[in-house]
Amino acid sequence: DQQVKQNSPSLSVQEGRISILNCDYTNSMFDYFLWYKKYPAEGPTFLISISSIKDKNEDGRFTVFLNKSAKHLSLHIVPSQPGDSAVYFCAASDGSGGYQKVTFGTGTKLQVIP
């Protein structure tokens, strides 16, 4: 039962260009969404979040867009840098503030080519 889906297992982008990572969800009770980045041999690192009352949240080079009607969110990284190369996990929660359990997607491996 994949409530959070990341349909692209991998993505390659040239340095300086935009990276767009996509995520779809099926559970309409989800109201808080997060993106995590994971390097090999490390735990996931929180990047950015968005609550369902917003449709956009921006933090530096990272912007998350939420389309509730389509049950879709995306993470934009611009400009992409080689250090952004990692696995990106989309995650969702049905509790405000994110302290409820989080359901993760399967991840998208981003490679930024210098």
Next chain:
Amino acid sequence: EPEVTQTPSHQVTQMGQEVILRCVPISNHLYFYWYRQILGQKVEFLVSFYNNEISEKSEIFDDQFSVERPDGSNFTLKIRSTKLEDSAMYFCASLTGTGEEGYTFGSGTRLTVV
């Protein structure tokens, strides 16, 4: 920057043996979690812990699993009788719970059951 510390980084155990995975969450955090990631699969919720008790657990977290916060700083996950399918990366995470935020994860313990 405060971090969540997990020990050991790698644990090899024989099937049927008990293992204890240890975590030291960030000191002012109030919510504690265990997640696991079987190789090649998504990060899965195991259990959340708040106010010295389990607040939620998944169907994975059966009677073979237990958690404890014995001394106000450590947070442990015990697997009583390990099975081959328990082999995974186990991640501890913590959260202040005071606002919109993501978990802080530890770097994980790789459990190999042979």
